[in-house]
Amino acid sequence: MAEIRDDSALDSPAFEVRFIGESKGKGLFAVKPFKAGDVIFEERPLVCCQFAWNAAYGYLACDFCMRPLEGAEENVRRLTGKKDIVLPYPHCCPTNRNSHTQCPSCGVWYCSSTCQEQAWNQYHRTLCLQSHSHHPNHPLEQLNGAWKHMHYPPETTSVMLLARMIATVQQAEDPANALHFFMQFCHRTVNEEQEIAHKLLGEQFKGQMQVLQELMVKALYSDSVQQWLSPDGFQSLMALVGTNGQGVGTSPFSEWVKKVSELELAADEKQQLDSFIDKLYEDLNEGGTASTGTVGHL
Numbered sequence: 176m177a178e179i180r181d182d183s184a185l186d187s188p189a190f191e192v193r194f195i196g197e198s199k200g201k202g203l204f205a206v207k208p209f210k211a212g213d214v215i216f217e218e219r220p221l222v223c224c225q226f227a228w229n230a231a232y233g234y235l236a237c238d239f240c241m242r243p244l245e246g247a248e249e250n251v252r253r254l255t256g257k258k259d260i261v262l263p264y265p266h267c268c269p270t271n272r273n274s275h276t277q278c279p280s281c282g283v284w285y286c287s288s289t290c291q292e293q294a295w296n297q298y299h300r301t302l303c304l305q306s307h308s309h310h311p312n313h314p315l316e317q318l319n320g321a322w323k324h325m326h327y328p329p330e331t332t333s334v335m336l337l338a339r340m341i342a343t344v345q346q347a348e349d350p351a352n353a354l355h356f357f358m359q360f361c362h363r364t365v366n367e368e369q370e371i372a373h374k375l376l377g378e379q380f381k382g383q384m385q386v387l388q389e390l391m392v393k394a395l396y397s398d399s400v401q402q403w404l405s406p407d408g409f410q411s412l413m414a415l416v417g418t419n420g421q422g423v424g425t426s427p428f429s430e431w432v433k434k435v436s437e438l439e440l441a442a443d444e445k446q447q448l449d450s451f452i453d454k455l456y457e458d459l460n461e462g463g464t465a466s467t468g469t470v471g472h473l
């Protein structure tokens with residue numbers, strides 16, 4: 176779920192939004208043929224966050240835009256477990272550490288001060304833990320901890336997306352309008368919503384939904400979002416995230432591979448580089464770590 180920016184649509188529309196039906200809502204339909212590799216549109220997520228286990232495994236990403244914060248070399252070393260790998264052509268690494276910055280109150284990392292400001296103004300003022308150390312009793316930490324023990328990898332969403340939506344409404348100039356905006360994505364009946372929660376959480380979903388809802392009330396209750404914090408409202412919110420959210424993988428190593436592949440090199444250098452990259456991909460497969468960084472978008 177995102178704002179769709181399609182500047183090219185003004186000249187020759189590449190797709191259109193059509194209403195499919197009550198349960199599916201709206202959908203995108205292509206109105207012209209596409210070639211592999213064409214950019215159909217770019218979108219900015221309304222909220223996004225890194226999946227909980229992905230963050231716990233140590234993959235560093237900007238807390239607002241999810242851009243990877245680790246370099247290509249660090250990424251491939253971590254995923255292969257081989258600390259001595261050195262990537263040639265370091266200028267092809269997409270990560271610029273000079274612009275990285277932290278929230279001064281809690282220490283979460285951002286790729287730039289622009290992301291830090293945007294996060295603060297959209298939801299982080301509400302969600303900032305106000306401490307650099309881990310506080311297991313903080314309601315938001317309890318919520319994240321409870322979620323991690325209900326939803327193991329492969330991860331498909333995160334309860335923190337719900338927290339970010341709630342905080343976005345609370346910090347909006349017109350909270351009622353912001354809440355209404357998100358609600359246009361809800362089209363489900365109560366039964367369908369229960370099925371989605373069942374699929375996300377498994378057999379114990381009723382008890383687990385109650386645990387999550389109670390922790391969310393403890394962490395973030397305010398009048399402006401009470402509609403989402405009742406048991407039924409919380410289930411709708413979970414269904415909204417379950418159906419409209421999408422997981423997106425990021426990998427600074429793949430970006431490095433793409434950039435070095437575009438370099439103009441002599442034939443022997445090119446061949447050497449190709450076999451070096453093939454070997455790295457073999458090492459990555461042996462490590463059994465296909466996942467790199469994965470974020471939930473809405």
Ligand SMILES: [Zn+2]
Binds near residue numbers: 237238240242286290
């Ligand atoms: Zn960022």
Ligand SMILES: [Zn+2]
Binds near residue numbers: 282299302303305
């Ligand atoms: Zn903070």
